[in-house]
Amino acid sequence: MADISLDSAAVTVDGPDGPVTILEPTTLVLREQRIAVIGANGSGKSTLARLLNGLVRPSNGSVSVDGLDTASDGAAVRRRVGFVFTDPEAQLVMPTVAEDVALSLRRSTSSAGQRRARALDVLDRYGLRELADVSVHALSGGQKQLLALAGVLATDPAVLVADEPTTLLDLRNTQRIAELLFSLAQQLILVTHDLALAERCERGIVVDAARVAFDGAAGDAVKHYRRLVSEA
Numbered sequence: 001m002a003d004i005s006l007d008s009a010a011v012t013v014d015g016p017d018g019p020v021t022i023l024e025p026t027t028l029v030l031r032e033q034r035i036a037v038i039g040a041n042g043s044g045k046s047t048l049a050r051l052l053n054g055l056v057r058p059s060n061g062s063v064s065v066d067g068l069d070t071a072s073d074g075a076a077v078r079r080r081v082g083f084v085f086t087d088p089e090a091q092l093v094m095p096t097v098a099e100d101v102a103l104s105l106r107r108s109t110s111s112a113g114q115r116r117a118r119a120l121d122v123l124d125r126y127g128l129r130e131l132a133d134v135s136v137h138a139l140s141g142g143q144k145q146l147l148a149l150a151g152v153l154a155t156d157p158a159v160l161v162a163d164e165p166t167t168l169l170d171l172r173n174t175q176r177i178a179e180l181l182f183s184l185a186q187q188l189i190l191v192t193h194d195l196a197l198a199e200r201c202e203r204g205i206v207v208d209a210a211r212v213a214f215d216g217a218a219g220d221a222v223k224h225y226r227r228l229v230s231e232a
């Protein structure tokens with residue numbers, strides 16, 4: 001497992017009336033294999049997730065992965081920490097399915113022929129081989145999500161951060177992506193509104209109003225979140 005540390009990491013952005021803190025100073029060490037991050041819309045979950053691979057940099061404090069600082073060693077951190085967005089459209093940039101996976105392999109494989117061969121292997125692994133030469137725009141939502149995930153996993157990151165990867169999916173595709181996520185050897189940080197999925201993790205972090213409101217066993221985190229909602 002990777003060693004992800006947040007040391008008083010806070011995020012402040014410029015609002016119309018001055019600075020707004022969207023994540024209060026947060027100190028965490030993330031070492032469990034599967035960690036769920038749950039909480040209300042706008043509470044700060046994505047901000048926390050994006051800190052983990054340097055997509056968002058802390059305004060104060062620091063975030064490191066295996067000793068690499070996300071602010072000063074961003075590229076090395078992103079090689080260790082893959083990130084899957086809620087909306088796969090944000091991630092699929094090449095015309096065809098195989099080309100999209102091949103793009104992910106550009107750092108590790110220099111020959112175009114080898115990249116194509118490796119991309120086909122990856123597609124095979126995720127049940128997408130038959131779609132290799134299809135336009136990414138022709139895929140269904142579930143296929144796009146799977147492809148986005150395959151593209152990230154092709155680079156074999158030590159950690160996968162998935163920000164609501166099942167939100168746009170129907171029940172069958174939700175199950176399919178969930179099974180894939182929970183079968184990975186990689187460390188998984190899962191931001192989700194799917195509480196059944198959250199409960200399957202070893203650890204649960206509840207984010208509420210820009211701070212960590214609970215951190216413990218995933219089942220207890222879900223109970224805490226339900227209590228927060230019923231008291232609101």
Ligand SMILES: Nc1ncnc2c1ncn2[C@@H]1O[C@H](COP(=O)(O)OP(=O)(O)OP(=O)(O)O)[C@@H](O)[C@H]1O
Nearest residue numbers: 013014022039040041042043044045046047048207
């Ligand atoms: N770059 C930014 N500039 C200004 N405000 C931002 C920025 N990024 C996030 N916010 C605000 O910070 C708050 C937390 O956002 P964040 O996306 O982390 O929430 P979330 O818990 O992931 O929500 P959701 O469940 O709706 O995805 C929101 O009010 C959001 O509008």
